[in-house]
Amino acid sequence: MADLTEGTGERVPTVVVDGVDIVYRVNGTGAGRGSATAALHRVLRRGKAGKASGVRRVHAVRGVSFVAHRGEAIGLIGTNGSGKSTLLKAIAGLLPVERGRVYTDGQPSLLGVNAALMNDLTGERNVHLGGLAMGMSRAQIKERYQEIVDFSGINEKGDFITLPMRTYSSGMAARLRFSIAAAKDHDVLLVDEALATGDRSFQKRSERRIRELRARAGTVFLVSHSNKSIRDTCERVLWLERGELRMDGPAEDVLKEYERFTGGPDRKAPRAKPAAGPDSTAQPDSAPSPAC
Ligand SMILES: Nc1ncnc2c1ncn2[C@@H]1O[C@H](COP(=O)(O)OP(=O)(O)O)[C@@H](O)[C@H]1O
Ligand SMILES: [Mg+2]
Helix, strand or coil: CCCCCCCCCCCCEEEEEEEEEEEEEECCCCCCCCCHHHHHHHHHHCCCCHHHHCCEEEEEEEEEEEEEECCCEEEEECCCCCCHHHHHHHHCCCCCCCEEEEEECCCCEEEECCCCCCCCCEHHHHHHHHHHHCCCCHHHHHHHHHHHHHHHCHHHHCCHHHCEHHHCCHHHHHHHHHHHHHCCCCCEEEEECHHHCCCHHHHHHHHHHHHHHHHCCCEEEEECCCHHHHHHHCCEEEEEECCEEEEEEEHHHHHHHHHHHHCCCCCCCCCCCCCCCCCCCCCCCCCCCCCC
């Protein structure tokens, strides 16, 4: 087992999130504002009536603070629209924060269904490009290539790896993304709902891999619609609701409270209250959302 304390006896922080607020600005909102004519009027009015600009603020994360340590696997839960994906993107450095700070040790890797691969290229080319983008050498990629393809299960039903990614189902593409990202050891790995894709055996393989990454002293953040995956993988859970950190503690304690809130272990959420204003972020949590 790796020394998680670097010999000091203290746990090593890898991610520090300090009083973070994240606000999206959405242009062209409001009745009639989406039309081309309305857009033209806005341009013509620019500078005269700032208030009528049609920019809506979505306050997605509010005053969130926590410290993650090396060797921790942390589950991130909350009903749809509670800010989980937004927070992961900010940790990955892909979104600016409005207030507060995010400090990370090394470059965190965000692994999710939105991770960029090239649709017109074959799975094989994407494995190579993805590996290079993560900083692996050509020799390392070559060495791990077969393992990545086998892990993804892409070739179980034919030679799909030599076809362009646009011929893949969304599940196949997500599995390949996960397999590429999981081929490398990451200091901080952020997994957004990738485990929801794929069959049970792929999920099992992914969970095992996350445990391995963790054992090699990385820090893993996991967003999953499956409380079971979180229970099996994480010992600590952060619960976000309407952008606020509602609870941070041992997985079982937080999940128990969360399940009480949502009405059961299958994460059926209570109906969201009506929007409280333009900054309201709550949405009902029904079926797992493909967008993350
Ligand atoms: N690109 C975006 N532009 C504007 N609002 C967004 C964007 N992405 C997410 N949001 C809003 O931010 C809030 C948090 O979303 P998100 O982080 O995706 O939640 P979760 O991952 O927990 O479902 C929601 O109200 C959502 O509508
Ligand atoms: Mg999400």
